[in-house]
Amino acid sequence: MPVDQYSDPFEEQLAVALREAGGAFDSPAALAAAGRARGDRMRLRRRTAIAGGAASLALVGVGGALLAPWGGRPAAGPSSVAASGGAKQAAFSADDMVRTLRQLLPEGEFRSTKVRGTGExxxxxxxxxxxxxxxxxSVSVGLGRIPANGGEITPSTAVMPCPDGEQTSLDSCTTELxxxxxxxxxxxxxxxxxxRENLKSWGADLVTPAGHHVSVSEWNAAAEKGKPVTRPxxxxTxxxxxxxxxxxxxxxxxxxxxGEEKRPASPSGSPARPAEMAGWLILRKxxxxxxxxxxxxxxxxxETGYGYFVVDDGKGASLVQVNVQPNMSDVAGQLYGSGAETLADGTRVAVxxxxxxxxxxxxxxxxxxxLRKDGLRVVVSAFNAAEQDTAATRAEPALTIEQLRAVALSPRWTATED
Incomplete structure (x- = not known):
């Protein structure tokens, strides 16, 4: 799992980067490093290994073809064709992605720093x-596909929600159909x-009834981090x-x-590894x-595998994060030592x-x-601070160990419905 979510301009935002990490949660430290989501801007899903991709978002808070913005010219056609299940499916290259964004941006100069096409x-x-x-x-666009999983996709519940409650670091947030x-x-x-630094983070997260997931992010500096603010x-807009x-x-x-229904079988002929849980779904649960x-x-x-809330019970802000990984039984011996508890249903629990x-x-x-018997790993952590690398804001986390345990062991993580 990527370290310090969103620290790499979009890889973590759009987080599909979780796929890269695969099954590498081998310690609480690694989980902690996996990601401090940055602010309310939950990127999509960009978020969505689902689409492959990245970002996300929480559900408690708070989207035919439309004309190309600002009179943009038609985007370039697909650069190649790849066979898929007997049918031919257009593929778009990294150059197609850059060309499309340039055509849709207003007048100005765009210099790409990170690009991926559909074949990666x-x-x-x-x-x-x-x-x-x-x-x-800095401007980023990430794309993904949200699988229907046998049912209909409801964009209003899949799109990144605005934060819940009156306190938020956002200046504005709106969701519309x-x-x-x-x-x-x-x-x-x-x-x-x-x-600090007056570094602003703005964006848009869109989900269509067909499952398209588009996440746009921008900053008033040449990079999400590490570059000085260059404009107000x-x-x-x-x-x-x-x-x-x-x-x-x-x-x-x-x-x-x-799409999810086209997920290939593994080389051994066995079913493919279960898909990572979408970030927005983790937050909703x-x-x-x-x-x-x-x-x-x-x-x-x-995009997948990770979600967080910063909560406050009146005693100060507290970060609560959840990591969800399927198919982790093969590394159970490395993750759960002699001090781990085994419940009656076979679930392993370590504190x-x-x-x-x-x-x-x-x-x-x-x-x-x-870690459940079916290999689903759910790890819940709480901190006595709003962020892991800033000073503590309270004596203890807002959730007790028993409350964290109740969250981690909840049957909601295995339920097909929320």
């Missing part, structure tokens, strides 16, 4: 620096909750973010991604499992209480790590 292991992505003459800004049934969330906030605000995310060109490219009396300050997720893993002053991390 991770989902399609185009990220780079855009300058409209008013200063450089488009005429074609798609849902889109457009948000304007900051890269850091304390607004990111280059695209809220309206342009909406139009860019809703452009039909992205849906056309996303159509080249295989987590919001139903959190104890009452907690204010949801903000939330976020990766750890100790200092945080990212150096925050006085930060402690409480973790309940569980």
């Amino acid at each position: 292991k991770l989902p399609p992505l185009v990220a780079g620096v855009f300058d409209d003459g008013k200063g450089e800004g 488009l005429s074609d049934g798609s849902a889109i969330t457009v948000y304007q906030g900051y890269e850091y909750p304390d607004h 605000e990111p280059p695209l 809220a309206g342009r973010l909406k139009t860019l995310a809703a452009a039909s060109e992205w849906r056309r490219i996303a159509d080249a991604l295989p 987590l919001t139903l499992l959190l104890p009452k009396g907690l204010e949801r300050v903000r939330n976020g997720s990766q 750890k209480q100790g200092p945080g893993e990212k150096g925050g002053a006085g930060v402690v991390m409480w973790t309940v790590d569980t």
Whole structure:
């Protein structure tokens, strides 16, 4: 799992990067490193190994073809064709991704820094620096496909939701339904909750009834981190973010991604490894499992496998994160030592209480790590701080070990419905 979510401009945002990590959660430390989701901007799903891809989002808080934004020219056609199950499926190259974004952006110069097409292991992505003459800004677009899993896709519940509660680091966040049934969330906030450096993070997250997932993110600097602020605000207004995310060109490219029903069997002929749970679904389940009396300050997720909430019970902010991984039985011996508990149904449970893993002053991390007999691993951690690398904001995490245990062992993680 990627370290420090969103620290790499979009890989973690769009998080499909989880696929890269595969089954590498081998310690609570690795889980902690796996991802501090950054702010309310939960990227899609971009988020979605689902689409391959990345980002995400939480459900408690708070989208026919549309015309190309700003009169954009038609996007380039597919660069290649690949056979899939006897049918031919268009593939789009990294160059197609760059060309499409350039055509859909307003007047200015765009320089790509990270790009993937539809034929790669991770989902399609185009990220780079855009300058409209008013200063450089970073712009990213990630694409994915949300599998229907035998039912209909409901965009309004799959799209990234706006944070719940009155306290939020976002300046604005709106979710609306488009005429074609798609849902889109457009948000304007900051890269850091304390607004340091005045680095702003804006974006749009869209899900269509067909399962297309488009996530757009932008910053008022040449990179998400590590570069100075170069302009007062990111280059695209809220309206342009909406139009860019809703452009039909992205849906056309996303159509080249295989759906859940096309997931191939493994080389051995056995069924393919179970799919990672989508970040937005993790957040929806987590919001139903959190104890009452907690204010949801903000939330976020990766495309798959990870979600978090920052909650406050009146005693200070506390980060609560969940990692979900299927098919982990083969490494049970490495993950659960002699001190682990085995329940009557065969579920393994390990508990750890100790200092945080990212150096925050006085930060402690409480973790309940569980592994069911079917190989599903659910790990829930809570901290006495809003972020792992900042100073503690309270004496202990907002959730007790028993509450963390209840969340991790809940049957909701294996239920087909929320």
